[in-house]
Amino acid sequence: MKLRYFAWVRERIGKPEEEIEPPPGVATVADLMGWLTQRGEEYAHAFENPNVVRAAIDRAHVRPDAAILGAREIAFFPPMTGG
Amino acid sequence: MQMAATVRLQREPFDAASEAAKLRRGRGDIGAVVTFTGICRQDEAGAPLAALTLEHYPGMAEAEIVRHVEAAERRWPLLGVAVIHRFGRLEPGEDIVLVVTAAAHRQDAFAGAEFLMDYLKTRAPFWKQVEFAGGGRPGGKIWVEAKQSDDVLADRWTPRRAAE
Numbered sequence: 391m392k393l394r395y396f397a398w399v400r401e402r403i404g405k406p407e408e409e410i411e412p413p414p415g416v417a418t419v420a421d422l423m424g425w426l427t428q429r430g431e432e433y434a435h436a437f438e439n440p441n442v443v444r445a446a447i448d449r450a451h452v453r454p455d456a457a458i459l460g461a462r463e464i465a466f467f468p469p470m471t472g473g
Numbered sequence: 474m475q476m477a478a479t480v481r482l483q484r485e486p487f488d489a490a491s492e493a494a495k496l497r498r499g500r501g502d503i504g505a506v507v508t509f510t511g512i513c514r515q516d517e518a519g520a521p522l523a524a525l526t527l528e529h530y531p532g533m534a535e536a537e538i539v540r541h542v543e544a545a546e547r548r549w550p551l552l553g554v555a556v557i558h559r560f561g562r563l564e565p566g567e568d569i570v571l572v573v574t575a576a577a578h579r580q581d582a583f584a585g586a587e588f589l590m591d592y593l594k595t596r597a598p599f600w601k602q603v604e605f606a607g608g609g610r611p612g613g614k615i616w617v618e619a620k621q622s623d624d625v626l627a628d629r630w631t632p633r634r635a636a637e
Contacts, residue, residue, distance in 0.1 A: 394530070396528060396530055396598065396600060397528055397600035397602070397616055398616050446530070446533055446598070449530070449532050449533035449536050449537075450533075450536070451537075451596065465530060465533070465598075467530070467598060467600065468600060468616065468619070469595075469618075469619030470594075470595060470596060470597060470598055470599055470600065470619065471594075471599065471600050471601045471616075471617045471618070471619050472527070472529070472534075472558065472570070472593050472594060472597045472598070472599025472600070472601070473511055473558075473569070473570050473590055473593040473594035473597070473599070
């Protein structure tokens with residue numbers, strides 16, 4: 391699946407997107423954040439306060455308990471500040 | 474009743490007056506048009522600002538705005554809606570966002586516009602980064618933090634759930 395990062399999540403991780411294949415035990419958005427956190431300091435920095443980071447699956451907002459099975463694109467970003 | 478909706482994301486400036494005129498052209502049923510323009514201020518938290526850069530999630534931003542335009546249409550008898558949101562680098566005085574709503578009566582046009590703005594602030598995937606002017610904060614750029622007051626404003630449109 392494709393991961394996309396925006397704003398300070400993107401800056402902390404150091405790239406706008408990447409392809410990943412999480413192991414089978416990673417079932418939800420929260421699991422995915424936990425798994426990413428173990429991949430390196432930059433991820434740990436981006437997800438240091440996981441309650442703040444928002445997520446979208448296939449371009450729709452989701453909660454941390456959303457299942458990631460079948461997702462093509464998952465995005466992580468800070469709370470939105472548009473308008 | 475026919476409803477015309479325009480949703481656009483663009484780098485370029487927009488012309489609020491011509492967008493409002495377009496919505497009502499040839500329509501005898503429209504009695505009220507509300508036009509809201511959000512503008513880049515010259516300071517952020519008291520520090521002078523050189524520019525604002527708006528990052529967005531292409532594809533999702535349009536989809537999310539369309540979803541909220543449809544929600545507004547279900548809720549109020551709107552006769553036309555236009556939402557234009559700019560992205561990229563904007564300097565103080567430049568327009569950021571435009572919401573135009575048209576209805577037979579003013580209450581519906583006002584409510585629809587306010588609803589759309591409250592949701593754009595908290596649900597549309599845009600992020601503002603502030604670039605401070607010389608003499609401002611050291612470090613130059615910061616991401617604007619989401620305001621809890623904006624969440625409160627957006628939440629007021631959601632009916633409270635009955636005790637379950």
